[in-house]
Structure formats: C-alpha cells, structure tokens
Amino acid sequence: xxxxxxxxxxxxxxxxxxxxYVVGQALSWPEELSMxxxxxxxxxxxxxxxxxxxxxxxxxxxxxxxxxLRKEMSYSIISLIIAFGAVLFWxxxxxxxxxxxxxxxxxxxxxxxxxxxxxxxxxxxxxxGLYRLLAIAKGEVEL
Amino acid sequence: MSxxxxxxxxxxxxxxxxxxxxxxxxxxxSVVAMWLLGIDVVMLAQRMVAGTQSFALLAIPGFILxxxxxxxxxxxxxxxxxxxxxxxxxxxxxxxxxxxxxxxFACLSGSAPATxxxxxxxMIPEMEKxxxxxxxxxxxxxxxxxxxxxxxxxxPFIVWGVIAEQSITRLFLSGxxxxxxxxxxxxVVCYFVAKRLGIPKERRASIKEVIKAAYEAKWAxxxxxxxxxxxxGGVFTPTEAxxxxxxxxxxxxxxxxxxxxxxxxLPIVWRSxxxxxxxxxxxxxxxxxxxxxxxxxxxxxxxxLMLSISESKVVILLLLNLMLLLIGAVMDNIAAMxxxxxxxxxxxxxxxxxxxxxxPIVVINFAVGMETPPxxxxxxxxxxxxxxxxxxxxxxxxxxxxxxxxxxxxVTFVPPATLWLPKLVLG
Numbered sequence: 284x285x286x287x288x289x290x291x292x293x294x295x296x297x298x299x300x301x302x303x304y305v306v307g308q309a310l311s312w313p314e315e316l317s318m319x320x321x322x323x324x325x326x327x328x329x330x331x332x333x334x335x336x337x338x339x340x341x342x343x344x345x346x347x348x349x350x351x352l353r354k355e356m357s358y359s360i361i362s363l364i365i366a367f368g369a370v371l372f373w374x375x376x377x378x379x380x381x382x383x384x385x386x387x388x389x390x391x392x393x394x395x396x397x398x399x400x401x402x403x404x405x406x407x408x409x410x411x412g413l414y415r416l417l418a419i420a421k422g423e424v425e426l
Numbered sequence: 427m428s429x430x431x432x433x434x435x436x437x438x439x440x441x442x443x444x445x446x447x448x449x450x451x452x453x454x455x456s457v458v459a460m461w462l463l464g465i466d467v468v469m470l471a472q473r474m475v476a477g478t479q480s481f482a483l484l485a486i487p488g489f490i491l492x493x494x495x496x497x498x499x500x501x502x503x504x505x506x507x508x509x510x511x512x513x514x515x516x517x518x519x520x521x522x523x524x525x526x527x528x529x530x531f532a533c534l535s536g537s538a539p540a541t542x543x544x545x546x547x548x549m550i551p552e553m554e555k556x557x558x559x560x561x562x563x564x565x566x567x568x569x570x571x572x573x574x575x576x577x578x579x580x581x582p583f584i585v586w587g588v589i590a591e592q593s594i595t596r597l598f599l600s601g602x603x604x605x606x607x608x609x610x611x612x613x614v615v616c617y618f619v620a621k622r623l624g625i626p627k628e629r630r631a632s633i634k635e636v637i638k639a640a641y642e643a644k645w646a647x648x649x650x651x652x653x654x655x656x657x658x659g660g661v662f663t664p665t666e667a668x669x670x671x672x673x674x675x676x677x678x679x680x681x682x683x684x685x686x687x688x689x690x691x692l693p694i695v696w697r698s699x700x701x702x703x704x705x706x707x708x709x710x711x712x713x714x715x716x717x718x719x720x721x722x723x724x725x726x727x728x729x730x731l732m733l734s735i736s737e738s739k740v741v742i743l744l745l746l747n748l749m750l751l752l753i754g755a756v757m758d759n760i761a762a763m764x765x766x767x768x769x770x771x772x773x774x775x776x777x778x779x780x781x782x783x784x785x786p787i788v789v790i791n792f793a794v795g796m797e798t799p800p801x802x803x804x805x806x807x808x809x810x811x812x813x814x815x816x817x818x819x820x821x822x823x824x825x826x827x828x829x830x831x832x833x834x835x836x837v838t839f840v841p842p843a844t845l846w847l848p849k850l851v852l853g
Contacts, residue, residue, distance in 0.1 A: 328703030338447035343800035345445030401471035
C-alpha cells in the first residue's frame with residue numbers, strides 16, 4: 284500500500300514535469316494530488332514504524348538499565364504510544380467532522396479525503412502498538 | 427514558567443532520555459501540554475496533516491529514493507573508481523579516495539548515513555587490506571558522512587528552507603565551500619596518518635586509466651550536472667530535480683549499468699519510504715509541538731536568556747555553536763532544527779546574521795551531530811558495517827571532529843565562506 288502510494292506520487296510528479304517542460308503546458312492538478320498522496324504515505328508508513336520499531340530513539344540510557352526493568356519500561360513506552368494513537372484518532376475524527384463539506388482549493392476534492400488520514404493513522408498506531416506489545420511479551424523484540 | 431511550558435521542555439527531555447521514540451516524545455508532550463492549556467485537541471490532527479503539506483518537502487522522498495537507487499544501480503562504485511585513479515598515488519591516498527568519493531556521492535545524495543554506508547562498505551575492507559587500522563578506516567567513513575548533508579543536494583537544507591522561508595537553492599549553494607574545505611582538510615589528516623603509520627604509496631594511475639575510469643563513470647558523473655545544474659540554472663525546482671534524479675537513477679541502473687534488477691526496485695522503494703516516514707512524521711508532529719512552544723513564549727524567553735549572558739556577539743555565537751553541537755549529539759537533526767527554529771531565527775535576526783548564513787550554521791552543526799555519540803546516524807551505520815563499538819569509532823574520530831569544529835568557525839565568523847557563492851550564481 285505504501286509502495287503503491289509512493290509509485291503513484293512519483294508518477295504524478297513526473298507527469299507534471301513532462302507536461303511543463305516537454306509539452307510546454309503546466310498542469311494544475313499534480314501539485315495538490317501529490318501532496319494528498321504524500322500525507323497518506325507519511326501517516327501510513329509511520330504507523331507501520333510502530334510495528335517494525337524503526338522510529339528513532341535514544342538508547343544510551345535505556346540500555347544501561349537491567350534487562351527486567353527494560354522490559355517493564357518497554358511495556359510502558361508502547362502503552363504511551365498506543366495512548367497517543369488513541370488521542371490522534373479522537374482528534375482526527377473531530378477534524379474530519381468539523382471540516383466535512385469543505386472542498387480543496389484547486390482539485391475541489393472533499394477535505395475528508397485528506398483529513399481522514401489522521402484518524403486512520405491513529406487507529407493503525409493503536410493496532411500496530413498492540414501487535415508490538417505482543418511481540419515484546421513473547422520476547423521476540425525488546426522495544 | 428507555566429506547567430505546560432515545563433511539560434514541553436523538561437517533560438519532553440525526560441521522555442527522550444527514557445528511550446521513547448523521538449516522534450512520540452514530541453507527540454505525547456504536545457498532547458499533555460494541550461490538555462493543561464485547555465486547547466482543543468483537534469489542533470493535533472490539524473497541525474499534523476498540515477505539517478506534511480509543503481510542496482518543497484516532496485524533495486525529501488525524491489532525494490532519499492534517488493540515492494538508494496543510485497547505490498543499488500552501481501553508480502557509486504563507478505564514482506569510487508574515478509576517485510581511486512585520481513588520488514591513490516599520494517601519501518594517504520586510499521583515505522583520500524574515501525573522502526573524494528563521498529564528496530562525489532554527496533552531489534547525488536542528501537543523507538549522511540547513506541554516504542557512510544555507501545563509501546564505508548567498499549572502502550573500509552579496502553583500507554584494512556592496505557595496512558590502515560579498521561578503527562581509522564571506520565572513523566573516516568563515519569566522519570565523511572556529514573559531507574552528504576553539507577554538499578548539495580541536502581535534506582536538512584530543504585527542511586530549513588521550508589521552516590525559515592529561505593530559498594532552498596541559495597541554501598544549497600551556501601554549503602558548497604564549507605563542504606569542499608572540510609573534505610580537503612580531511613585529506614590532510616589522511617596524509618599525516620599514513621605518514622605516521624608508514625603506509626606505502628600506491629602506483630600512480632596513468633592518464634589512460636584515469637580517462638577510462640571517468641568514461642565508464644560518465645553516467646554517474648553526469649547525474650549531479652543534470653540535477654544540480656538544473657536547480658542552479660533555475661530550470662527546475664528542487665522537488666522536480668529530485669524526481670528527475672529518481673527517473674535518471676532508474677534508467678541508468680536498470681538499462682545502462684544494469685546493477686539494478688527489476689525485482690529489487692519495489693523493496694528499495696519501500697526502504698526509502700521508511701526513511702522518509704521517519705523524517706516526515708517528526709516534521710508533522712513537531713509542527714504541533716512548535717505551535718505550543720510559541721504559544722507559551724518559550725523560544726522568546728530562551729533568546730532573552732542567551733542575549734543576557736554576554737554583550738559580545740562573538741561570545742554568543744560561540745555559545746550558539748556549542749549549544750547546537752551538544753543538541754545535535756543527543757537529538758535527531760530534523761527534530762532539533764524544527765523545534766529550535768523560531769529561537770534560532772529570532773536570535774540570528776537580533777545578532778544581525780544573514781538568514782542565508784544562519785542556514786549553514788544550523789545545518790552544519792547538526793550534520794556534525796550525525797557522527798557524534800550518543801545519537802549519530804552515521805556513527806550507527808559505521809558501527810554496523812565494521813562491527814566496531816560506537817565508543818571505539820568515536821575515539822578514532824577526534825582529529826576529524828577537530829577539523830569539523832575548525833570548519834564551523836569558518837562558517838560562523840567568515841560570512842563570505844557561505845554567502846559569496848549564492849551571490850555569484852544567483853545575484
């Protein structure tokens with residue numbers, strides 16, 4: 284899904300370049316469409332980061348704690364992340380409700396399409412966070 | 427300070443120290459501060475979505491992907507070949523090959539860890555074979571990583587251009603002279619180290635060999651001409667140039683050098699998008715955090731505090747550099763840049779620093795943070811490639827770090843070092 288969005292994003296920008304420089308006629312839609320794709324791409328890929336644990340963190344102090352305490356800390360940190368996901372979902376669905384009916388500037392697509400990326404990202408953070416919590420409990424990963 | 431301001435400063439740092447991923451430390455402290463201030467929580471989602479909505483930031487996935495594709499496609503090994511033929515016969519030549527090839531690679535890539543990975547994986551075993559210690563070879567490969575961010579194209583310059591509302595093209599050009607000076611100084615270090623270790627000189631490559639290597643590498647050498655030439659000539663925007671770089675890397679990798687197999691393309695795209703997501707999610711979350719910081723007037727207070735320390739501009743600039751180096755050592759550079767942006771811009775204006783000079787002061791200090799422990803992405807990559815511990819690499823890095831500090835002094839106290847080239851090219 285993320286790869287698909289990325290490919291669509293690149294194609295969209297390349298089409299824009301082709302039309303602007305080769306055909307000589309600038310298109311107006313690719314800029315807004317590519318930013319819409321980008322918002323979704325970033326928010327989807329980031330929530331996957333919770334599951335795969337690729338978000339950057341400082342480990343220098345963490346690693347000095349004894350292993351048992353580290354496990355407790357990992358649980359707390361993932362729980363905090365899950366709570367953040369829940370708040371983001373709540374905040375995002377509020378945003379979608381409040382902006383519903385509004386249209387985007389050039390393409391005129393309903394703003395729900397872009398704004399719903401936030402609550403979806405929140406839900407996915409919760410789901411991927413729970414998955415990560417299980418993986419830690421099984422001892423597969425540390426955080 | 428109000429409770430919310432404490433949460434945004436001390437609370438945030440505490441979460442960071444305990445090992446919470448940076449982006450969630452930013453997000454969680456923002457949520458708590460919003461709750462304390464009674465600000466509607468809808469602001470979080472609104473700022474996060476808005477944080478991704480800048481056309482210039484689309485250059486980030488572009489340049490990350492182009493760099494990954496070029497490495498996989500064999501462009502970087504051709505660049506290393508050219509560097510090898512050019513400087514290997516000088517004393518310390520093999521070390522200089524590492525430096526020169528990362529300077530070439532920096533013209534294609536905007537990332538420090540990618541530069542260390544590309545150059546290190548080829549050059550560390552090579553240097554070890556010829557008598558250098560693995561520690562020196564790894565420290566060198568780690569230290570040249572930041573050149574990837576100093577020499578354009580550069581991801582932190584793109585981000586700084588967007589937040590400080592300065593021309594990205596001008597900022598790119600401001601990094602050229604500091605990057606080249608830094609690279610040359612690294613080469614001098616290589617000369618003295620090789621002399622002390624008594625490493626024999628290599629055979630000089632004949633003119634014919636040089637030409638042959640350059641001819642074979644022509645597609646790799648042409649890439650920065652098209653990408654950067656297009657940006658400086660005002661033909662493309664940086665975002666367009668990054669996408670052209672992606673298309674170029676694909677065509678050359680798949681059909682000309684054939685180092686890239688069609689089945690590898692999608693996994694590379696996924697890997698680049700992971701890197702992009704890490705950077706962009708921080709940008710998105712930091713946009714809510716910064717709004718709250720400004721609301722609580724934290725940056726303004728800190729600027730007042732800094733200016734009250736001394737009357738002298740030189741002392742304050744030295745303190746600024748020290749502060750940025752320390753923060754760069756423990757923080758992700760993009761997160762640090764965004765969080766501190768309003769403080770830095772305000773301070774720069776009060777001290778009368780040209781905004782285009784302020785860009786490289788900030789970006790280069792944080793780029794040096796890529797090679798310093800405890801949090802340095804180039805350092806992590808160097809350690810992963812060589813199997814050496816972070817502490818060991820860090821010890822070997824001291825001479826290079828001193829070179830970087832010297833270069834920072836040049837950037838901070840000699841304005842023409844950063845301002846002359848943008849003015850020459852763009853007027």
